Amino acid sequence: MGQVMEKRASKQFGGALPFLLGFLGAAAIGWVLVPELVFCAKEQPFRFSHQTHVEGQEMACEDCHFFREDGSYAGFPRNEECMNCHDVGAPEDRAVVLEAIEAAGGAEAVLAQESGPEDLDSLIVSAEPEDIAAEREMLVGYLLTGVEIPWYTYQYQPDNVFFSHKAHANLTLADPDAGHGEAEGAEAVEAEETTDQANCALCPPAGIESGTSPPPFMENVISGYSKSTMKMWQCEQCHAKMHQDNACYVCHK
Numbered sequence: 001m002g003q004v005m006e007k008r009a010s011k012q013f014g015g016a017l018p019f020l021l022g023f024l025g026a027a028a029i030g031w032v033l034v035p036e037l038v039f040c041a042k043e044q045p046f047r048f049s050h051q052t053h054v055e056g057q058e059m060a061c062e063d064c065h066f067f068r069e070d071g072s073y074a075g076f077p078r079n080e081e082c083m084n085c086h087d088v089g090a091p092e093d094r095a096v097v098l099e100a101i102e103a104a105g106g107a108e109a110v111l112a113q114e115s116g117p118e119d120l121d122s123l124i125v126s127a128e129p130e131d132i133a134a135e136r137e138m139l140v141g142y143l144l145t146g147v148e149i150p151w152y153t154y155q156y157q158p159d160n161v162f163f164s165h166k167a168h169a170n171l172t173l174a175d176p177d178a179g180h181g182e183a184e185g186a187e188a189v190e191a192e193e194t195t196d197q198a199n200c201a202l203c204p205p206a207g208i209e210s211g212t213s214p215p216p217f218m219e220n221v222i223s224g225y226s227k228s229t230m231k232m233w234q235c236e237q238c239h240a241k242m243h244q245d246n247a248c249y250v251c252h253k
């Protein structure tokens, strides 16, 4: 009787060990390798430097990232805002430049070289070769042709998540522990710009607002979501600290 038991026990063990090893191996692949394989790096349409515009041109964040009159958030600026400075002229003038580009072999051929045709060169405001190349891409691909620039949104959230910039504006969000924890306390902060900047800086990628070239956008190849969105626990952690409701329906609609 005892012998039979022993035999069964060792048989069980013999079955469990390979299973356990296989399981750990699969888990290691799942945790370590797959997350890296699942993301694909995509470049923004062209290199845009926040530094050039914020420091160099002394622009405020709200010049490009602003609330519309109805309170909704504009997100990225549209061509028309860029054209306040990158002036490509009236539609007739643009047609002339586009014709010159065609005559020079088309958009691709023109972008492959560092300068020319002359009509295009006369629109360039940058001085450094690297900046000129980026500006040429913007002009030829978008401003002259009237195509809006398809920026990738690092903060893109799944469709079922509701986030309102308006609800989070003008709060001292950057440091909820520092005594401005309550929404009411936030009004005590006077320098509005500083508040806005601190709030925007909460959203990764860190330092983008003062950088010279945006980092690649990491796209989840299965869901299409961005890798660097704020995660649910981060939203909830701040809501908890600031005594906000964390019921599922607050954020999921």
Ligand code: HEC
Pocket: 044, 048, 050, 053, 054, 059, 060, 061, 062, 063, 064, 065, 076, 077, 151, 152, 153, 154, 155, 156, 197, 200, 201, 203, 204, 205, 208, 209, 214
């Ligand atoms: C001249 C217009 C302009 C100004 C001024 C500007 N931005 Fe931007 N911002 C952009 C454009 C264009 C993008 C998209 C390209 C990119 O990601 O760099 C962007 C992207 C961003 C993003 C990434 C958002 C996401 O989820 O993809 C953040 C954060 C940001 N800006 C913050 C700021 C802050 C903070 C300031 C002020 C210090 C500022 N920006 C000033 C034009 C501007």
Ligand code: HEC
Pocket: 046, 047, 048, 049, 050, 052, 053, 056, 057, 059, 064, 077, 078, 081, 082, 083, 084, 085, 086, 125, 126, 127, 128, 130, 131, 132, 134, 135, 138
């Ligand atoms: C207030 C004026 C102003 C506005 C508005 C503006 N730019 Fe610029 N931009 C400039 C100037 C000036 C330069 C060249 C600066 C230099 O070389 O020092 C420049 C340079 C650039 C360059 C070359 C690379 C770089 O970033 O330095 C790109 C690309 C560019 N701008 C894109 C944009 C886009 C996209 C928008 C709209 C979201 C925009 N700009 C809005 C003034 C402006």
Ligand code: HEC
Pocket: 161, 162, 163, 164, 167, 168, 171, 173, 174, 176, 183, 202, 230, 231, 234, 235, 236, 238, 239, 242, 244, 250, 251
């Ligand atoms: C740094 C702190 C902080 C972070 C991070 C934060 N929230 Fe909030 N959230 C607040 C506060 C404070 C309020 C209340 C604002 C008010 O009542 O004026 C709020 C309110 C809300 C509301 C209610 C808005 C309304 O119109 O009633 C929603 C929805 C929400 N947050 C979603 C999110 C989501 C989604 C995220 C993450 C992507 C997030 N929040 C991240 C602090 C935060």
Ligand code: HEC
Pocket: 157, 158, 159, 160, 161, 229, 230, 231, 232, 233, 235, 236, 239, 245, 246, 247, 248, 249, 250, 251, 252
């Ligand atoms: C404070 C805001 C907030 C609250 C409250 C919240 N969530 Fe989320 N949730 C998010 C955000 C932001 C994401 C997307 C980012 C991520 O995946 O972490 C998310 C993602 C999810 C996802 C994955 C959805 C997808 O399409 O990838 C599920 C499932 C989910 N939440 C369930 C819940 C449940 C259940 C509750 C209530 C117990 C809840 N959430 C409460 C903000 C919130």
